[in-house]
Amino acid sequence: MLLVWFWLVAIMITGYVLLDGFDLGAGVLHLLIAKTDQERRTVLRTIGPVWDGNEVWLIAGGGTLYFAFPWLYASAFSGFYLPLMIVLWLLILRGIGIELRGHIDSPVWRGFFDGCFAIPSILLTIFFGAALGNVIRGVPLQKDGYFFLSLWTNWRVGPEPGILDWYTVIAGVVALIALTIHGAHYIALKTSGDLSLRARRIAGLLWPALLLVTLLSLWATLSIHPNLLDNYKSHVFLFAIPVGVAASLLAMFLFQRRSKDKAAFLSSSIYLIFMLVGAAAAVYPNLLVSTTDPSLNITVYNAATGPHSLSVGLVFWGFGMALAIGYFVFVYRMFRGKVSDGESAH
């Protein structure tokens, strides 16, 4: 049961990264590749009907975590207080940037909301990557199960780290590059003409960087936590995950060269899935490791709610998510195909 809920939370987070990932990536690229007002409207229209639903994965994922592992939720959310609040402010700015830009036909108004959309998108990808970096690196958990992290201390991975240190910055850069490529693939797929070509070119240019930071993050992770390979060593089939990461990177390269936008988008989706699943498989059963004393680690065993809640939860959660996936398939089919220039902006 605990293993099941661990993976359900992991699936929700992966779903969020996969879906909101491409609209975050579109935001990162917004100012860079969309030059005219028409092009910027087109970028926004590619994500307009879906971004809000994508973001619900974050809310539902947070809710799932809260429900299944309240001790982790309490500890992590209060410990990462400052960066989470900054993430909330960025999400607010980004949401109004997307939705309010089109309301008034004025260069100043539109320029302001272009900034509200693009800059928070860039910062959010870095913060989300750094957040994952923090979970993998560990935090100075106290005996009562709580901790509090400053935004930065001495930028070193030690017993008293900050939210940002050299390791979590690497994780942030991985997320920035990976989601930018993912977003570029999405824009290439959903648009036509110059915009699509520029998106393709950016994705191609960033590919070597993604390869480099992926390897760098792997090296950095194993250098700060060599024991993260323990699960892999005891379950050899898990080594399929890094093979999958490598294969998806290779596929991304090949499909980019042949301008197969859909296949390239699928490759970056698979890359993100394997990276996140690989991380989840490495940390299990830990949910949050202590940098001071391994006996204080928050694990699935000490963070979960009671067995009755969890088994009843499985029924309604499964039912609800099946419905949700149904809506998603429906909406994405409704808005499938390339965005055309003719329709009025929302």
Add this chain to the structure above:
Amino acid sequence: MESALLIHRLHFAFTVTFHYLFPQLTMGLAPLIVVFKTMAMRTGNENYNRAARFWAKIFGINFLMGVVTGIPMEFQFGTNWAQFSRVTGGVIGQPLVMEGVFAFFLESAFLGLFLYGEKRISAKAHWWSAFLLFLGSWLSGYFIIVTDAWMQHPVAYERLANGGFQVNSFWGLLLNPWAILQYAHNMSGAMITGVFVMSGVGAYYILEGKFQEYGRIFLRVGVIAGVIFCVLQIFPTGDLHGKYTAKYQPVTTAAMEGLFKSETGAAIVILGQPDEEHQRIDNPLVVNKVLSFLIYGTTAAEVKGLNEYPKDVWPTNIPLLYYSYHIMAGLGTIFVGVMLIAVLLLWRKKLYQSRWMLWIIMLCLPLPYIANTAGWMTAEIGRQPWLVYGLMRTTEGYSKTVHAGNGLFTLIGFMGLYTVLAILFLYLVHREIGHGPEPEPENVHTLAKAA
């Protein structure tokens, strides 16, 4: 320590109060938009479709504000109220996760289709997307009320060995009687916001002498729905909720009513200022025996005053609780009066010409926001000093690791950001009301260009 508690309470109070300004209109407008869509399909009158589109635009701006201010709410359970989340996550995590998977996914999926998909889908499919949006927003409200109702009146739980709670009955939690009463009262309150905004805009159009045809539609729908929900708000929902509160939170009722000492045949205080030091109401305007009658159905019953309870279970801010309750109840009574007169004039076919009444309806527009806010303040201040009634005190629930300095920093940040949101919201809604429900000049413009 104490200052951190205060900051965390203000943090949640400020963000939730600001947030709820938006969902109440979302939930209040959604069914009225479905009414317009239905009338358009039944009568074939295109004006109803234009009315629906006009309100959909305001709905869209309002919904966006609700979404962006709503996300922080779920986070704050963990960031600012970590100990509360740790102990009660096994219970209130359930409605919160259900809200995500059952309501938010539904709403977000059909919002895009409703706002941007009218040309892509059939009229029937568009009606359905409006209906499912209404369903999603009302479901979302139910799960939040279940969460709050458990904090007001905990049911269907058991203690775990680690000190936390878990649910022991899925339906017991979802069908908490408190939740059902509170939901009925709250949703009727949201409808009141919806109808006053709609009829207020209608009255404004007629007084201003523009979009008069739409002004009449808004007034007619707003006033007819208005009289229904203004009455439902008091009877039976408010009445039952009040009796239930008196039964399970009698000390809260005593504080709400400003009843410092027990009274047989207790009088109800209409106006007056509670003086905690001398334990009395200054400048009281009272109606004899009515309080006993309202709670127990007989003028002879004894109502227990605050003097019967130890001070450590008294609500922590009695004057604020007393005023919140009196503002809510007072406004609720005024709403019934306004809507009854309006519907009478409508029936006698005099409403659209009665400028004095149109002025009153227009000026009432902001009042339901105040009444709904005051109602929630009554519920939440009335729950004090408990975070979970009888089980966990508010002083035990906040995040001990987040000191007052960090809390104040983010509270100031939210205040600044929300000020910007409020300005944007008012500006954009004002603009939409100015444009009115006629076909958009922008479309005319593009057509002209195309020609």
